[in-house]
């Protein structure tokens with residue numbers, strides 16, 4: 001069976017890889033010509049471990065082709081999967097312009113009945129609305145299925161091949177079964193339901209996980225007041241099966257291309273539907289506050305930050321990805337620059353920043369960790385890359401200047417090791433005893 005996947009970002013490329021591996025013939029389509037050219041030259045423009053290997057194998061087996069949208073005149077396959085972006089609008093709502101453009105584009109080109117699978121994250125109610133607006137009564141029968149994606153960047157292939165569940169929402173049983181069959185090769189639990197409920201599962205899951213993070217960050221603040229250690233407290237909480245150990249890492253908060261925008265969109269949707277989702281608002285407020293903590297800590301140890309040299313280790317919103325969308329690190333760098341600090345940066349994967357975000361002369365990219373921290377008074381660890389955890393901190397100390405401050409925004413370092421190397425260690429909610 002031939003399938004078209006539209007939008008070849010983190011989600012689309014993984015869908016292409018996973019479905020090609022299951023034996024389907026896939027056409028991957030994107031609006032970005034540069035991306036298509038590089039895919040056709042065997043290159044992948046995102047960092048996702050293992051993805052290139054699976055795509056290369058599918059290419060060798062002639063299971064995939066990549067095309068720019070302008071090259072597609074007719075759509076004659078039975079299934080089209082939409083994986084385009086749904087970023088935030090300034091008011092917090094999800095911007096659905098890419099999705100709507102894509103549905104109109106499909107309509108103009110389809111020459112047979114087909115099933116549209118929506119993998120992009122769209123707010124609850126969107127599928128029903130899109131169906132009424134664009135698809136009902138169209139000359140070819142078009143089924144609409146909501147099939148939200150739950151993959152995590154950095155382990156996206158594992159999540160595709162071993163999902164916790166697959167959610168399929170639709171109002172036509174035949175189409176639900178057709179989509180369900182795509183995943184026959186996976187040993188996955190499939191949840192079949194209506195479109196709006198499927199859409200809400202995606203938002204509710206992200207909102208719950210984001211809330212768990214903000215909750216543990218609140219407990220971390222309490223730890224700072226009481227002199228307790230949040231990492232030990234989180235372990236003790238997480239061992240309770242009813243709670244679970246995931247998403248209990250205190251730090252500078254969640255970022256990335258999903259949680260922030262999806263939580264904002266759910267908040268917006270709740271408000272316009274007449275529900276004041278207070279818990280979600282608190283989640284957002286706590287998350288914004290956490291990003292300020294490293295700068296507050298730097299100020300409390302260094303005084304004002306004008307002309308202070310500060311290294312920021314980590315740009316991506318988490319390890320294992322090159323994605324910097326809504327990364328807390330960017331906010332921290334921005335605040336440091338506002339305060340007049342000189343900022344040097346290092347990330348093991350992400351080697352550049354969109355220059356619109358910062359003026360080039362305001363920051364320096366180090367060649368490696370040592371080069372980045374050289375001559376600095378303080379280091380902020382903003383992403384918990386293994387490279388930072390495993391680094392030789394004694395060597396770091398030699399090239400730094402007083403007061404040798406390490407602000408561990410991810411609580412990923414061992415405070416004893418850092419203290420023993422002669423640093424001041426300051427984590428988020430870690431026992432004050434460490435902060436000598």
Ligand SMILES: NC(=O)c1ccc[n+]([C@@H]2O[C@H](COP(=O)([O-])OP(=O)(O)OC[C@H]3O[C@@H](n4cnc5c(N)ncnc54)[C@H](O)[C@@H]3O)[C@@H](O)[C@H]2O)c1
Nearest residue numbers: 007008009010011030031032083084085086098120121149
């Ligand atoms: N990134 C994740 O971890 C993740 C996880 C689950 C769900 N999602 C959701 O999946 C969707 C896609 O996310 P992503 O991170 O892959 O986005 P992305 O920005 O990495 O990729 C989107 C792709 O769509 C392309 N595109 C935009 N308009 C197009 C059009 N009209 N025709 C063809 N291509 C077009 C873009 O060029 C881009 O390559 C979003 O709704 C997101 O919320 C993302």
